[in-house]
Amino acid sequence: MTSASRVCVVAAGGTGGHMFPAEALAKVMAARGWKIILATDKRGQNYAQAFPAQKIVALDAATGSGVVGMLKAGFAIIKGVGQASTAYNAKGCDVVVGFGGYPSAPALVAAVATRRATVIHEQNAVLGKTNRFIAAAVDTVAAAFPNVGRAPKSVADNIHVVGNPVRPDIRALFDRTYAAPTAKGPINILITGGSQGARILSEETPEALASLPADIRARLVVSQQARYENIAAAKKIYADADINAEVEQFFDDMAKRLSTAHLVIGRAGASTCSELAVAAMPSVLIPLKIATDDHQTLNAKVLVDAGAARRIAEDDFSAPALSAVVGEILSNPSNLATMSAAAKSVAIADAAERLADLAEAAAAARGR
Numbered sequence: 001m002t003s004a005s006r007v008c009v010v011a012a013g014g015t016g017g018h019m020f021p022a023e024a025l026a027k028v029m030a031a032r033g034w035k036i037i038l039a040t041d042k043r044g045q046n047y048a049q050a051f052p053a054q055k056i057v058a059l060d061a062a063t064g065s066g067v068v069g070m071l072k073a074g075f076a077i078i079k080g081v082g083q084a085s086t087a088y089n090a091k092g093c094d095v096v097v098g099f100g101g102y103p104s105a106p107a108l109v110a111a112v113a114t115r116r117a118t119v120i121h122e123q124n125a126v127l128g129k130t131n132r133f134i135a136a137a138v139d140t141v142a143a144a145f146p147n148v149g150r151a152p153k154s155v156a157d158n159i160h161v162v163g164n165p166v167r168p169d170i171r172a173l174f175d176r177t178y179a180a181p182t183a184k185g186p187i188n189i190l191i192t193g194g195s196q197g198a199r200i201l202s203e204e205t206p207e208a209l210a211s212l213p214a215d216i217r218a219r220l221v222v223s224q225q226a227r228y229e230n231i232a233a234a235k236k237i238y239a240d241a242d243i244n245a246e247v248e249q250f251f252d253d254m255a256k257r258l259s260t261a262h263l264v265i266g267r268a269g270a271s272t273c274s275e276l277a278v279a280a281m282p283s284v285l286i287p288l289k290i291a292t293d294d295h296q297t298l299n300a301k302v303l304v305d306a307g308a309a310r311r312i313a314e315d316d317f318s319a320p321a322l323s324a325v326v327g328e329i330l331s332n333p334s335n336l337a338t339m340s341a342a343a344k345s346v347a348i349a350d351a352a353e354r355l356a357d358l359a360e361a362a363a364a365a366r367g368r
Contacts (some may be wrong), residue, residue: 013101014043022164041103084110094368103348117362125298163348164274169255173279178340191224192266196201202230208322210241277347282339289314308343
């Protein structure tokens with residue numbers, strides 16, 4: 001059977017953290033001649049505009065808490081399994097690649113039940129609930145990070161580290177040479193807040209940078225994402241400290257800003273850590289305290305252990321604490337170049353291609 005007649009089902013929950021890596025894989029598989037079916041929920045369809053999918057299958061996969069909620073979720077998953085099985089029979093299916101999130105569960109259960117090739121990809125350094133539930137039953141487990149927490153012992157020998165697929169414009173930064181600031185030139189700092197818990201970064205980071213020594217402050221060029229309600233206050237702090245700063249709620253040119261940044265301050269989401277590595281970017285990371293299983297701390301571990309990042313626990317985070325860390329990094333011109341080289345040393349720029357290789361190998365092993 002040629003690749004042009006084979007079908008890859010990409011199953012992902014309706015959040016960007018699941019959908020963006022899924023989209024990257026779908027594009028690679030489509031370029032290799034595979035037909036793509038996207039299995040997701042209604043939320044996931046909002047991210048599907050760029051998917052090279054010939055068909056989108058909307059699966060029922062409700063979540064729930066408490067006895068009634070769990071029963072509803074169970075019935076939704078059962079219904080979703082039936083929907084997935086019907087789609088497989090109608091459109092064909094040679095391999096299912098799941099990226100976590102509840103909508104991926106029925107797609108994978110249906111594939112396992114019908115003996116089709118299966119792969120799961122975990123973006124974080126801890127297996128999420130859905131991937132943990134299905135890991136022992138699938139053919140292959142792919143991981144973004146070498147330290148995979150909450151993985152069943154039965155799958156320990158079946159984990160393949162492939163990295164996190166990143167957007168093409170971020171991937172392009174891997175091929176550039178990081179340029180550290182010159183002796184008296186500008187120091188470009190990029191501050192990202194992430195979708196959750198950005199308040200402390202919005203409030204504390206301007207004060208931290210404003211308290212740096214005057215000779216460093218005079219060289220700073222800051223780009224900061226901040227919560228809307230914190231923008232005016234942040235701008236005032238920077239202006240009072242004579243710091244050149246742009247503060248906005250959202251930047252839609254992140255790759256461009258990364259390409260000129262010297263240091264990033266932000267959270268430690270899976271995509272963020274992978275993008276920082278690929279972009280060879282020094283960073284100060286403040287893992288989100290409420291992240292499930294403390295996965296952001298573990299996401300940051302690879303960068304921290306390599307010397308590419310400094311980590312400040314949220315409980316220890318304050319303007320003085322951040323100022324001390326940033327000041328120490330910027331006090332020695334060689335620090336940033338060393339951190340950049342360390343970030344690049346742990347980067348996996350071809351993650352989407354590696355994951356595609358695993359999907360094709362799983363299909364071949366099933367004779368498909």
